[in-house]
Amino acid sequence: MSAYFARRFLLILPTFLGVTMMVFAVTRFVPGGPVERMIAEAQSMQGDQVRDSGKVGQAALSEEQIQDLKEYYGLDKPVLVGYVLWLKKILVLDLGISTRYNEPVWDLIKGRFPISIFYGTVTMVLTYMICIPLGILKAIKHKTVIDNISSIFVFVGYAIPNYVVGILMLVLFASYWEIFPMGGFTSENFDELSRFGQMLDILHHAVLPLTAYMAGSFAVMTFLMKNSLMDNLAADYVRTAIAKGNDFRGAVLKHALRNSLIPIATHFGNNVSMILMGSFLVETIFNINGFGLLGFDSIVERDYPVVMGILVISSLLFLVGNILSDICVAVVDPRVQFK
Numbered sequence: 478m479s480a481y482f483a484r485r486f487l488l489i490l491p492t493f494l495g496v497t498m499m500v501f502a503v504t505r506f507v508p509g510g511p512v513e514r515m516i517a518e519a520q521s522m523q524g525d526q527v528r529d530s531g532k533v534g535q536a537a538l539s540e541e542q543i544q545d546l547k548e549y550y551g552l553d554k555p556v557l558v559g560y561v562l563w564l565k566k567i568l569v570l571d572l573g574i575s576t577r578y579n580e581p582v583w584d585l586i587k588g589r590f591p592i593s594i595f596y597g598t599v600t601m602v603l604t605y606m607i608c609i610p611l612g613i614l615k616a617i618k619h620k621t622v623i624d625n626i627s628s629i630f631v632f633v634g635y636a637i638p639n640y641v642v643g644i645l646m647l648v649l650f651a652s653y654w655e656i657f658p659m660g661g662f663t664s665e666n667f668d669e670l671s672r673f674g675q676m677l678d679i680l681h682h683a684v685l686p687l688t689a690y691m692a693g694s695f696a697v698m699t700f701l702m703k704n705s706l707m708d709n710l711a712a713d714y715v716r717t718a719i720a721k722g723n724d725f726r727g728a729v730l731k732h733a734l735r736n737s738l739i740p741i742a743t744h745f746g747n748n749v750s751m752i753l754m755g756s757f758l759v760e761t762i763f764n765i766n767g768f769g770l771l772g773f774d775s776i777v778e779r780d781y782p783v784v785m786g787i788l789v790i791s792s793l794l795f796l797v798g799n800i801l802s803d804i805c806v807a808v809v810d811p812r813v814q815f816k
Contacts, residue, residue: 482800489796494564496792497785501560504781505552511576511779512546550576550782567789573782577775582786585771592662593768596683597752600690604698604748609741612702617729619707635696640758643689647762650685657685660764686763690756694748698741705740709733735809742809746802749794 504510547553551562566573572582615624634642650656658664664678709715710733718728757773759765768787775783 482803485800485803489793492796493792497564497788498560500788501563501785502556504784505556505559507779509779510552511550511781512543512552514576514779515546516543550574563785572786572789575775575780575783577778577780577783582782585783586768586786586790589766589768589771592766594752595679596686596690596765596767599683600687600694601748601752603687604691604694605741608695608698609702609738612699613706613729613734615699615703616706616710619703631696631699634692637692638758639689639692639756640762642692643685643759643762646685646688658682660762662765686759686765689759689762698744701740701744702737706733706737709736738809739806742805743802745805746798746800747795749798749801752794 544553551559554562563573570583572586574580575582575585578585611627615627618624637645646657647659651659658681660682662679662682663675664670664682667675667678670678706729710729712733715728715733718732719725723731757769760767760770761773771783772787774780775787
């Protein structure tokens, strides 16, 4: 098994190179890059000046200025050469300079880490803490009143997109009833609060966004747990355990539950990789400056250094998360032998 995981770790490098090379090439061939955006902004500003002065202006940027911009952002070189130069910077932890904010990409990303890690970690922990016990209860109480009523709420949460859930809660609980704040991560007087008051303020702002984050994955994890447990409860080894004198509770907890956790374990790595990414729609609705909103804005604004910087982090998390999934499966099910 150790040889299998060693090979998986060795595959991270070629997979990472393939993903980043493909996206890097796409950013070079997609029209409307950062230089074109700057030219358009300069022409817009020149047009306003021409309308104010009534004089005919010259070209917003000369050919030499455009060439200097391309050299500054490394867009004057072939794709392969540019990718190799970018990769050399990545090896020394230099993600480049943002073309929109004119700041180091790492500084922009680093400022979003606490917010994204908070929402991603709490969402994942709450999802597992609620969905696993609820799935077990629904499997044991299959086709009862508890199962039917909980299924209604779970299916409604799954059918409605998380951003729609966020809008509904924002209108009802923040605007109409004014129970929770309209958005943001903290209040304006956050620095003036005590440590305990700061914790309460963060939790007060986090209730509605966390509910919106959990809306989609909640149903998937719950029914995955329920269906997996029901399959194992119908297996021969569970009936044999009961026939040998084990009560139903012991058969569920000691035999069926562990095997039922295998599908949950396979999804663990993917959930880890999604901790930092979040949802740009939810972050936009609640005015949260997280990774999702930063990635969306960087794509819209053609801020390719930020796009590539986020890709580096997200792709590495995804690749490591897949290995974590295999480790979780091996821990849950000792019968699994990776070769």
